[in-house]
Amino acid sequence: MRLCDPRQSEILDNLSALLYALRHKVVRTEESTNQNPKSRCRRGSQRPVPQCLVNKVRKLLPPRGRGVQRFKPLAGWVATCTLLFSPGVAVHGGLLKADVDFSHYDVPLYEQIVNRMKAKAAPRVGEGKNTRDRYFIVPFAYQDRWHTPQRSHSFISVIHLLPEGKKLGPTSGFKRGIFKGRDFEAFNISWVPHDFDTNPHLCVFDGFGSRLFASWNKCPIIDGRNFTLGETLKLALKNKNAVAMWGPYEVRKEAFDLGVKRKLLLDGGTIRYRADDRPYRKERVAINCFHAMAGLYQLYPNGGLFGSGFKMWGINGTERVLIEYTKKIQNKGLLLDPVDIKKDIYGFVYAPDRNSHGLYDPFPNASAYHQ
Numbered sequence: 001m002r003l004c005d006p007r008q009s010e011i012l013d014n015l016s017a018l019l020y021a022l023r024h025k026v027v028r029t030e031e032s033t034n035q036n037p038k039s040r041c042r043r044g045s046q047r048p049v050p051q052c053l054v055n056k057v058r059k060l061l062p063p064r065g066r067g068v069q070r071f072k073p074l075a076g077w078v079a080t081c082t083l084l085f086s087p088g089v090a091v092h093g094g095l096l097k098a099d100v101d102f103s104h105y106d107v108p109l110y111e112q113i114v115n116r117m118k119a120k121a122a123p124r125v126g127e128g129k130n131t132r133d134r135y136f137i138v139p140f141a142y143q144d145r146w147h148t149p150q151r152s153h154s155f156i157s158v159i160h161l162l163p164e165g166k167k168l169g170p171t172s173g174f175k176r177g178i179f180k181g182r183d184f185e186a187f188n189i190s191w192v193p194h195d196f197d198t199n200p201h202l203c204v205f206d207g208f209g210s211r212l213f214a215s216w217n218k219c220p221i222i223d224g225r226n227f228t229l230g231e232t233l234k235l236a237l238k239n240k241n242a243v244a245m246w247g248p249y250e251v252r253k254e255a256f257d258l259g260v261k262r263k264l265l266l267d268g269g270t271i272r273y274r275a276d277d278r279p280y281r282k283e284r285v286a287i288n289c290f291h292a293m294a295g296l297y298q299l300y301p302n303g304g305l306f307g308s309g310f311k312m313w314g315i316n317g318t319e320r321v322l323i324e325y326t327k328k329i330q331n332k333g334l335l336l337d338p339v340d341i342k343k344d345i346y347g348f349v350y351a352p353d354r355n356s357h358g359l360y361d362p363f364p365n366a367s368a369y370h371q
Contacts, residue, residue, distance in 0.1 A: 101367040102354055109348060109369040110233050113245060116346065118179060121248045125161065125180060134161040135256040136248040139322060142241040143314030145360040149204040149275060151239045152314030154321060155190035155232055156293045158259040187263055190232040191292035193273050194225040197235065204275040214278035221286045224273030226266050240350040242360050244315050246322065247344065255334040266292060290317040294324055315362065
């Protein structure tokens with residue numbers, strides 16, 4: 001995959017040479033009186049010959065302590081800054097990563113994500129005749145550059161792909177469609193305040209010490225609602241967030257049924273929403289988006305600092321959910337695909353135009369969107 005244009009490649013080549021030169025080993029040598037006089041390091045013919053620094057091409061360098069040690073840290077700092085801030089050089093976790101893909105820039109975010117879901121699921125489904133039901137989950141997250149909880153969210157799509165020739169009943173109640181000539185139904189678990197699309201001012205922590213002590217948090221409990229995938233992505237687009245996607249991962253029917261059970265619980269009106277749900281989730285009074293999709297067997301797993309759920313929002317929240325899934329669902333045989341939380345992630349990042357620079361891109365690979 002292309003990392004940069006030819007001009008930027010030249011910058012990288014020059015930078016590599018600079019780094020090599022800075023790390024070039026220097027050696028000590030003693031110039032004997034029998035060596036070429038031009039290579040001697042001496043003040044007079046009768047004085048002892050001091051140690052000199054020479055490089056591998058036999059050129060004299062200043063003696064140790066006369067500028068070499070002061071030069072190397074400065075040069076190292078300059079080289080580091082060059083690596084970090086040179087145009088076209090993307091850095092992720094200390095490593096170069098691929099440029100953001102703009103090839104689908106004019107495709108709306110929702111369509112980009114649906115197309116990727118189909119492309120990733122197609123090899124798993126195969127080209128031959130399919131005679132059995134298949135089930136998949138697609139975890140998501142979004143967050144802003146500053147990872148603020150008010151603009152971070154974790155959600156998941158659950159999909160049922162029917163065998164060829166089998167049709168959905170009239171009372172499914174889920175979103176319907178056709179994939180590779182087969183009917184499918186899908187639903188989303190995206191638990192947010194019921195009016196979040198028109199009133200995005202989310203109360204997360206209110207009051208001194210509320211982040212550490214749940215009972216000190218004055219944020220109210222409010223009604224929640226399950227947003228569809230399209231509605232959820234509109235929230236991400238409105239905030240120009242980075243959107244993360246994992247999967248699709250195939251699961252057994254029992255896992256799909258547990259997802260349906262969770263959706264019915266949320267849609268039933270007996271449980272409400274609160275971003276900081278520590279005092280309320282065990283009694284099923286109110287939960288946040290993270291706990292709405294976490295733990296298909298255990299409704300309320302903890303996570304974050306001291307098990308408080310702190311920082312368990314956005315990408316961190318969904319990664320924590322995947323840890324729960326791989327430990328519990330896979331061990332029970334319900335998760336059929338292997339999961340690599342760090343490698344499986346793919347991103348969609350907002351770019352105001354095709355020539356945008358300084359994009360918020362926390363992903364190893366990502367596509368750009370603007371609508």
